[in-house]
Amino acid sequence: MDTLVRIFDTTLRDGEQSPGASMNVEEKVQVAKQLAKLGVDIIEAGFAYSSPGDFEAVRRISHEVEGPVVCSLARAKPEDIDSAWEALKGAPKPRIHTFISTSDIHLKYQFRMTRKEALRRAVDMVERARGYVDDVEFSPMDASRSDPSYLYEVLEAVISAGATTVNIPDTVGYALPHEFGALIKGIRENVPNIDRAIISVHCHNDLGLAVANSLSAVINGARQVECTINGIGERAGNASLEEMVMILKTRKNLLGLDTSVNAEQIYPTSRLVSSITGIMVQPNKAIVGDNAFAHESGIHQDGLLKEKTTYEIMKPESVGISRSILVLGKHSGRHAFRTRLKELGYELSEEELNRAFRTFKILADRKKEVFDEDIEAIVQDEILRVEESERYRLVRLSVRSGTDIQPTSEVELEVDGRVVKEKGTGDGPVDAVYKTIAKITGTKSRLLKYSVNAITGGTDAQGEVTVRLEEDGHIALGQGSDTDIIVASAKAYVNALNKLEYRKKEKRERLI
Ligand code: KIV
Ligand code: ZN
Numbered sequence: 001m002d003t004l005v006r007i008f009d010t011t012l013r014d015g016e017q018s019p020g021a022s023m024n025v026e027e028k029v030q031v032a033k034q035l036a037k038l039g040v041d042i043i044e045a046g047f048a049y050s051s052p053g054d055f056e057a058v059r060r061i062s063h064e065v066e067g068p069v070v071c072s073l074a075r076a077k078p079e080d081i082d083s084a085w086e087a088l089k090g091a092p093k094p095r096i097h098t099f100i101s102t103s104d105i106h107l108k109y110q111f112r113m114t115r116k117e118a119l120r121r122a123v124d125m126v127e128r129a130r131g132y133v134d135d136v137e138f139s140p141m142d143a144s145r146s147d148p149s150y151l152y153e154v155l156e157a158v159i160s161a162g163a164t165t166v167n168i169p170d171t172v173g174y175a176l177p178h179e180f181g182a183l184i185k186g187i188r189e190n191v192p193n194i195d196r197a198i199i200s201v202h203c204h205n206d207l208g209l210a211v212a213n214s215l216s217a218v219i220n221g222a223r224q225v226e227c228t229i230n231g232i233g234e235r236a237g238n239a240s241l242e243e244m245v246m247i248l249k250t251r252k253n254l255l256g257l258d259t260s261v262n263a264e265q266i267y268p269t270s271r272l273v274s275s276i277t278g279i280m281v282q283p284n285k286a287i288v289g290d291n292a293f294a295h296e297s298g299i300h301q302d303g304l305l306k307e308k309t310t311y312e313i314m315k316p317e318s319v320g321i322s323r324s325i326l327v328l329g330k331h332s333g334r335h336a337f338r339t340r341l342k343e344l345g346y347e348l349s350e351e352e353l354n355r356a357f358r359t360f361k362i363l364a365d366r367k368k369e370v371f372d373e374d375i376e377a378i379v380q381d382e383i384l385r386v387e388e389s390e391r392y393r394l395v396r397l398s399v400r401s402g403t404d405i406q407p408t409s410e411v412e413l414e415v416d417g418r419v420v421k422e423k424g425t426g427d428g429p430v431d432a433v434y435k436t437i438a439k440i441t442g443t444k445s446r447l448l449k450y451s452v453n454a455i456t457g458g459t460d461a462q463g464e465v466t467v468r469l470e471e472d473g474h475i476a477l478g479q480g481s482d483t484d485i486i487v488a489s490a491k492a493y494v495n496a497l498n499k500l501e502y503r504k505k506e507k508r509e510r511l512i
Contacts (some may be wrong), residue, residue, distance in 0.1 A: 004258050005248055006041040006200075007041050007225060008040070008044065008167075008200060009040040009068075009227065009229070010228055010238060011273060011502075012046055013047055014044070014202075014233040015233050016028075020278065020475040021232060027384050029060050029065070030346065033064070034272050035065075037068075037345065038265040039262040040504050042069040043061065044072070045061040046061075048073075048080075048084045049075070052509050053509070055083065058084070063090040069091075069170075071088075071097050073098075075098070075099065076100040076125040078469050085132040094132075096136050096137070097138075097498045098126060098136070099141050099167075101118065103144070103146040104147065105173075109244055112394050116369045119153065123158060124161075136165075137164070137165040142170070142172065143168045143170070143171070144174055145171075148190075152186075155187060155194070155197075156191050160463055165224060167226065168183065169202040169203075170202070173207055173236060175203070177212045177216040183218060185220045192218070195219045196314065199223060199224070200224035200225070200226060201224070203226075203238065204234065204237070205231060210239035215247060229270055230273055231243070240285075242270060246314060267319050268345040270346045276384065278466060287314075292316075293316040293321060338353055340375060341356070341375065344372060344379075348379070356382055360378055363378065367458075367462070369456075369458075374456065392409075392413075394413060397409060397410065399429040405432065406425050407429045409429065409433045410422070410423050413441070424439055429486050430486060437490065445470060445476075445497070446469065448470050448475075450467050452465045465466050465479065465481070465492035469498070478492045478494070479492050480492035480495055
């Protein structure tokens with residue numbers, strides 16, 4: 001049997017379904033280029049029919065990203081399939097991924113269809129997709145809670161209709177590893193034409209078992225795993241790509257399976273996705289968490305100093321974590337800056353590079369040492385965020401605060417291209433600035449979370465502020481960084497307000 005486990009990355013589709021994780025088109029293209037560098041086999045670039053933003057992201061990734069198969073999700077509906085093809089047609093290797101539920105509970109309450117109708121629809125839509133592309137994936141949603149005999153019947157029919165990959169989702173993260181493995185084995189033994197398709201799996205992490213279930217599936221014959229960077233995704237997320245890949249690599253002797261992923265790009269990709277989505281990686285997260293390779297106990301440190309393999313099953317360098325953290329300083333040139341940006345996963349145009357380099361020089365004058373995190377913050381603040389579609393832009397601000405005066409602020413904000421000035425007061429300097437920005441923008445949003453972190457060590461470190469806003473059920477995360485934490489706070493708030501506007505616009509334009 002084939003030993004290659006294909007890695008299907010759905011960070012830009014299922015990953016983007018994480019609350020607050022919306023990415024604009026430019027950001028999605030950046031992530032997709034980095035996924036190509038990482039060497040994933042398939043990129044699910046979005047759900048073309050769902051909104052103009054998703055359509056544009058799939059279209060641009062199809063044109064601009066070389067290497068992986070580019071895929072669009074589509075419900076089992078003619079308009080979805082047609083739109084997926086429209087968006088994908090510039091891709092050298094396009095794939096349409098269509099789905100419909102097969103569990104009785106979904107069919108009865110959500111789709112209001114009989115089993116027979118769902119099967120017919122699945123077959124018709126796979127045939128329609130095959131009219132456009134040779135590479136068609138079909139997912140029976142909620143497969144793990146479906147009647148296996150009906151599932152086998154649907155899989156056989158869609159493979160006969162031309163599906164080249166059949167993806168088995170554990171949509172609600174309910175399965176247990178031995179049970180999910182048995183389901184894959186059952187499919188191999190009971191679907192007569194299964195040798196004409198690749199079995200894929202798509203596991204959610206509601207019980208913390210997404211990776212374990214995916215592993216059990218590949219042991220039982222699945223040869224594609226759908227996953228996301230940092231395990232982000234709907235609710236508790238999807239199987240984490242970095243964990244899946246490092247299991248395959250680290251335990252290759254036992255598993256005998258291969259992956260084409262270039263593991264040294266794992267860490268840069270994780271950082272890129274985290275800084276773009278604003279979703280932090282928990283410190284103890286396997287492979288990419290801050291503590292994943294940190295040894296605290298004296299006994300462990302002693303062992304490591306004598307022989308690394310005593311307590312280290314993987315080298316940090318093998319996933320792209322470099323042991324030297326110092327990067328650049330004020331004497332560093334443009335070439336070194338560009339090289340480091342590339343290593344961090346950012347491909348900038350000449351004009352963007354010039355802009356980022358100017359900001360880097362200003363920062364390097366204020367700070368002795370410029371770290372990777374500082375460089376990422378520059379790209380986030382200066383490049384990816386500069387979008388014509390952004391309504392608000394911070395022009396300048398000043399605050400007065402101290403032990404015996406009421407904090408006051410003066411803020412200048414560009415709103416739809418026009419500069420507006422306001423003054424305000426608050427309980428503290430950040431509160432004063434936020435109230436003034438709220439006055440200018442008229443926002444009705446609620447601040448759910450405000451946190452500030454020093455990006456690196458030292459009192460000259462940049463502060464990185466993260467805010468979470470909510471308005472009418474829309475959630476937006478914003479980030480901002482600066483050596484002045486009041487400025488960082490204002491940038492984060494403005495960034496979150498822009499994202500909220502983007503979300504509201506997407507919602508208005510969203511067709512489903
Ligand atoms: O979780 C799920 O079932 C999905 C499908 C669309 C594959 O995301
Ligand atoms: Zn999913």
